[in-house]
Amino acid sequence: MSAQETRQTPQPHAKIHGHCDPRFSAVREAFEENFRERGELGAAVAVTVAGETVVDLWGGWADAARTRPWERDTVVNVWSTTKGPVALCAHILADRGLLDLDAPVASYWPEFAAAGKEKVLVRHLLSHRSGLCGLREPHTLEELYDWELTTARLAAMAPWWEPGTRSGYHALTYGFLVGEVVRRVSGLRPGAF
Structure with a gap:
């Protein structure tokens, strides 16, 4: 089975x-x-x-064979737990009338318009349809912890596909993309917001 x-x-x-x-x-x-x-x-x-x-x-159970009960401290992989909260930050800003989900990202983050991204909408970021599912140039783990460097590289990068035409999971870029819009609108990164 x-x-x-x-x-x-x-x-x-x-x-x-x-x-x-x-x-x-x-x-x-x-x-x-x-x-x-x-x-x-x-x-x-x-x-x-x-x-x-x-x-x-x-x-x-903690295993498919159902031999090990799930305990209070059972260790599991946890993935993408920050995507929901960062999306919530954006939606709170939209609810407050401070963020238009149908506006170009560049209207909040001007540098983002580079490399053919001037028509990428905020909703494309939220729905994994921006074409920025990964960075094109090598990016070390240490560099990934550098918010300014990572968001600058994403802003300068050309999309992998025409934004809005396809979906591709933005596993490592979602928080930076939506989070930078949140920062540009609110002045705060998502964690502080």
């Missing part, structure tokens, strides 16, 4: 551990439903509000 087949097999008796503040009972219900209705193998969720942990749940 493949991992995909294992994941789709309903697991009606997955034991859920942890605690959930009654105010967030809908979170517990949705978590349990993932096991009962969607065949979740193993998972954990934690929610903190104003410094208080209001949800801390885990359950299921």
